Amino acid sequence: MPSGATHDQITLSCLPIVGGLGLAVTHSASITLSLTGSFLFSGLMFGPDLDIYSVQFKRWGLLRWLWLPYQKGLQHRSWLSHGPIVGTLGRLVYLGLWGLICAAIALSLGLMTRWLAWDWQVIFTLKGHLLTVGGQYPWEIGGALLGLELGAMSHSLSDVLGSVWRNLRKRRSRFRSKRS
Numbered sequence: 001m002p003s004g005a006t007h008d009q010i011t012l013s014c015l016p017i018v019g020g021l022g023l024a025v026t027h028s029a030s031i032t033l034s035l036t037g038s039f040l041f042s043g044l045m046f047g048p049d050l051d052i053y054s055v056q057f058k059r060w061g062l063l064r065w066l067w068l069p070y071q072k073g074l075q076h077r078s079w080l081s082h083g084p085i086v087g088t089l090g091r092l093v094y095l096g097l098w099g100l101i102c103a104a105i106a107l108s109l110g111l112m113t114r115w116l117a118w119d120w121q122v123i124f125t126l127k128g129h130l131l132t133v134g135g136q137y138p139w140e141i142g143g144a145l146l147g148l149e150l151g152a153m154s155h156s157l158s159d160v161l162g163s164v165w166r167n168l169r170k171r172r173s174r175f176r177s178k179r180s
């Protein structure tokens with residue numbers, strides 16, 4: 001398995017390729033920006049290795065505790081963290097759940113201290129805003145999701161290739177020691 005520094009190097013080396021291809025295909029600076037930004041984010045701190053104490057995990061700084069239940073629940077390199085699509089989707093859902101929990105706590109505190117007054121309309125307004133943003137920037141959102149997945153896959157693929165390379169070297173050295 002490549003080290004965290006090697007994974008970082010792979011992400012940074014692939015960034016110009018992802019950006020160049022993104023711009024060539026979409027001809028849009030904003031879509032390319034969301035694609036490359038999320039690719040970088042995924043490669044450096046939202047990747048599959050959040051399932052262990054890794055560089056990616058440490059980069060969450062004060063918020064790193066958010067990923068502790070994720071690590072407890074998953075085995076390192078399980079298909080749920082390292083698998084295509086399901087890994088990224090799982091992390092998005094997981095982070096979304098934390099977002100909901102934090103929002104619920106903040107809301108409860110606001111209501112308890114009477115700092116906020118509950119109004120059901122807030123939910124509908126929020127939903128309306130989200131739908132409007134989603135409708136205005138569908139390609140940018142698509143680019144961001146693709147970037148997240150590409151960043152995660154560059155990681156998983158290099159994990160697999162690293163294992164294959166290590167096994168080949170082991171076999172070769174065994175073969176050599178048998179011959180000598």
Ligand SMILES: [Zn+2]
Nearest residue numbers: 048049155159
């Ligand atoms: Zn990994």
